[in-house]
Amino acid sequence: xxxxxxxxxxxxxxxxxxxxxxxxxxxxxxxxxxxxxxxxxxxxxxxxxxxxxxxxxxxxxxxxxxxxxxxxxxxxxxxxxxxxxxxxxxxxxxxxxxxxxxxxxxxxxxxxxxxxxxxxxxxxxxxxxxxxxxxxxxxxxxxxxxxxxxxxxxxxxxxxxxxxxxxxxxxxxxxxxxxxxxxxxxxxxxxxxxxxxxxxxxxxxxxxxxxxxxxxxxx
Amino acid sequence: xxxxxxxxxxxxxxxxxxxxxxxxxxxxxxxxxxxxxxxxxxxxxxxxxxxxxxxxxxxxxxxxxxxxxxxxxxxxxxxxxxxxxxxxxxxxxxxxxxxxxxxxxxxxxxxxxxxxxxxxxxxxxxxxxxxxxxxxxxxxxxxxxxxxxxxxxxxxxxxxxxxxxxxxxxxxxxxxxxxxxxxxxxxxxxxxxxxxxxxxxxxxxxxxxxxxxxxxxxx
DNA sequence: CTCGCATTGGACTTGGCGGTCCAATAATCT
DNA sequence: AGATTATTGGACCGCCAAGTCCAATGCGAG
Numbered sequence: 001x002x003x004x005x006x007x008x009x010x011x012x013x014x015x016x017x018x019x020x021x022x023x024x025x026x027x028x029x030x031x032x033x034x035x036x037x038x039x040x041x042x043x044x045x046x047x048x049x050x051x052x053x054x055x056x057x058x059x060x061x062x063x064x065x066x067x068x069x070x071x072x073x074x075x076x077x078x079x080x081x082x083x084x085x086x087x088x089x090x091x092x093x094x095x096x097x098x099x100x101x102x103x104x105x106x107x108x109x110x111x112x113x114x115x116x117x118x119x120x121x122x123x124x125x126x127x128x129x130x131x132x133x134x135x136x137x138x139x140x141x142x143x144x145x146x147x148x149x150x151x152x153x154x155x156x157x158x159x160x161x162x163x164x165x166x167x168x169x170x171x172x173x174x175x176x177x178x179x180x181x182x183x184x185x186x187x188x189x190x191x192x193x194x195x196x197x198x199x200x201x202x203x204x205x206x207x208x209x210x211x212x213x214x215x216x217x218x219x
Numbered sequence: 220x221x222x223x224x225x226x227x228x229x230x231x232x233x234x235x236x237x238x239x240x241x242x243x244x245x246x247x248x249x250x251x252x253x254x255x256x257x258x259x260x261x262x263x264x265x266x267x268x269x270x271x272x273x274x275x276x277x278x279x280x281x282x283x284x285x286x287x288x289x290x291x292x293x294x295x296x297x298x299x300x301x302x303x304x305x306x307x308x309x310x311x312x313x314x315x316x317x318x319x320x321x322x323x324x325x326x327x328x329x330x331x332x333x334x335x336x337x338x339x340x341x342x343x344x345x346x347x348x349x350x351x352x353x354x355x356x357x358x359x360x361x362x363x364x365x366x367x368x369x370x371x372x373x374x375x376x377x378x379x380x381x382x383x384x385x386x387x388x389x390x391x392x393x394x395x396x397x398x399x400x401x402x403x404x405x406x407x408x409x410x411x412x413x414x415x416x417x418x419x420x421x422x423x424x425x426x427x428x429x430x431x432x433x434x435x436x437x438x
Numbered sequence: 439c440t441c442g443c444a445t446t447g448g449a450c451t452t453g454g455c456g457g458t459c460c461a462a463t464a465a466t467c468t
Numbered sequence: 469a470g471a472t473t474a475t476t477g478g479a480c481c482g483c484c485a486a487g488t489c490c491a492a493t494g495c496g497a498g
Contacts, residue, residue, distance in 0.1 A: 022466085022473070022474065023474085024464095024465070024466080024474065024475080026464090026465085026474085026475075027474065027475065030475080030476090046350070048267055048350070048351055051454080051455060051456080052455070052456065052457090053454090053455075053456095061476085061477095062476060062477050062478060063456095063457080063458090063477085063478070063479095064458095064459085064460095064475085064476060064477065064478075065475070065476060065477085067456095067457070067458080068474085068475070068476085073456065073457065074455095074456065074457090127350060128350055130412070130413065131265070131267075131346060131347055131350035131351070132267060132350070141413070144413050145413055145414050148410065148413055148414060176422050176426075179410075179418065179419050179422050179423065180403075180422055180423045180426045182406075182410070182419070183403060183406035183407055183409075183410055183419045183420075183422070183423035184399075184402060184403065184406055184423065185406065186405070186406035186409040186410060187401075187402035187403055187404065187405035187406025187407070187409065187423070188402055188406070189409075190402075190405040190406065190408075190409060191367065191398075191401070191402055191405060193349075194349065194360070194363050194364055194367055195364050195367060199398065200398050200401070200402045201402075203395050203398050203399055203402070204398065204399045204402035204403065204406070204427075207395075207399045207426075207427065208423075208426065241443075241444065241496095242444085243444060243445080243494095243495075243496085245444085245445075245494090245495085246444065246445065249445080249446090270484080270485055270486085271485070271486065271487090272484095272485070272486095280446085280447095281446060281447045281448060282447085282448070282449095282486090282487080282488090283445085283446060283447065283448075283488090283489085283490095284445070284446060284447085286486095286487070286488080287444085287445070287446085292486065292487065293485095293486065293487090439498105440497100440498095441496105441497090441498090442495105442496095442497090443494105443495090443496090443497105444493105444494080444495075444496095445492100445493080445494070445495090446491105446492080446493070446494085447490105447491090447492080447493095448489105448490100448491100449488105449489090449490095450487105450488080450489080450490105451486105451487085451488070451489095452485100452486090452487085452488095453484105453485100453486090453487105454483105454484095454485095454486100455482105455483095455484095456481105456482095456483090456484105457480105457481085457482090457483100458479105458480080458481075458482100459478105459479090459480080459481095460477105460478100460479095460480105461476105461477090461478100462475100462476080462477080463474105463475080463476070463477100464473105464474080464475070464476085465472100465473085465474070465475085466471105466472085466473080466474085467470105467471085467472080467473095468469105468470095468471085468472100
């Protein structure tokens with residue numbers, strides 16, 4: 001790969017973006033279409049089972065376009081899809097994740113999370129992507145760990161604001177509580193994928209939330 | 220694949236095994252060697268990055284042998300490795316997992332689990348395998364879900380025996396507690412793979428164990 | 439011993455798929 | 469308008485890895 005052309009690599013807020021010297025709106029649209037189409041296919045059949053020809057077909061583009069907008073080919077596309085899906089994961093929790101300062105917003109958030117993963121069911125985009133890119137690309141590892149950092153940060157902010165509002169005992173450890181909640185979600189998703197049962201996610205998430213929401217969560 | 224030869228497919232206790240009409244001890248040894256070599260490679264570099272030639276080289280076997288003992292080729296081998304690794308996952312928890320009737324055995328088990336996954340570090344065999352076989356083979360799904368069922372069963376038995384011994388409050392829900400513990404482990408492993416930090420596993424597992432071990436677990 | 443089947447070696451075929459290339463066309467700028 | 473660059477189409481290449489095949493050899497049974 002001898003890609004020393006006029007493109008420049010930027011790094012901003014945790015994900016990499018290829019900026020062309022000039023990128024028309026048409027080009028940007030094509031690029032977006034490719035990422036979203038690829039993401040869709042990978043949700044359906046997994047990243048490993050998705051090849052470039054399928055992406056071309058489903059997005060009505062040609063090889064030259066794909067390699068024009070993703071000079072690193074498949075690897076670059078996978079990375080872009082990873083960034084995209086990471087953003088989707090956060091998006092699914094909005095608006096609640098951004099303001100977890102009340103008991104109500106926490107329960108609303110919990111419901112949104114459960115609903116999201118129930119919808120997703122078997123297909124977990126990030127899970128499939130990380131396992132394929134895990135070893136090869138350090139970029140992808142960064143994208144995933146950035147996602148988890150942002151996620152953890154948002155949860156910590158939530159716990160903290162409950163704490164300062166006195167809605168929660170003062171001895172609740174902020175970071176550990178946030179981490180338990182996040183870990184419960186990830187474990188719940190693993191179990192959901194493996195067993196097709198949602199109860200693991202629900203039960204573990206409720207248990208992780210118990211220190212801050214009390215025993216009232218049992219629906 | 221026109222494989223209607225003299226082999227017969229058996230199904231016993233959750234995993235499939237190919238029984239040859241006659242299988243010499245030498246043949247059995249070769250087969251075992253292939254599975255273990257493949258498992259080792261897949262731990263090192265991931266399942267997707269491991270090809271048959273590497274397996275042949277590392278196990279000192281030839282193509283014909285591999286396809287002789289695994290008529291379904293790569294798929295069959297992957298399945299065998301999945302079964303193997305599922306067994307290894309349980310093995311890593313022995314002897315503790317088989318008798319969780321005391322507080323001491325629980326803490327010893329906890330330590331063994333954490334130690335095991337710290338050793339494993341990035342490379343999580345089951346995680347890598349399930350994502351590759353997840354969609355394609357329903358057999359592999361079975362293997363994984365069987366593993367989790369056995370795991371959950373062992374944990375439930377442990378909680379139950381604490382309960383009848385009166386070492387734990389009577390209102391502890393056996394199944395839900397076991398599921399929370401299992402989910403905490405899975406989530407902890409996901410976070411370990413993603414962030415390279417063990418604290419998620421430790422913290423979440425301790426939190427999940429708190430209902431039965433009390434607050435004394437904080438090391 | 440010798441017959442038959444299990445076991446083994448390794449060359450060969452095949453296809454899929456990532457990646458390259460060039461030429462045509464559409465925008466954009468001056 | 470004309471020059472320049474972005475965008476597009478799609479034929480083509482070449483590699484890699486899975487799977488096939490046949491012939492040679494070991495090994496146990498009668």
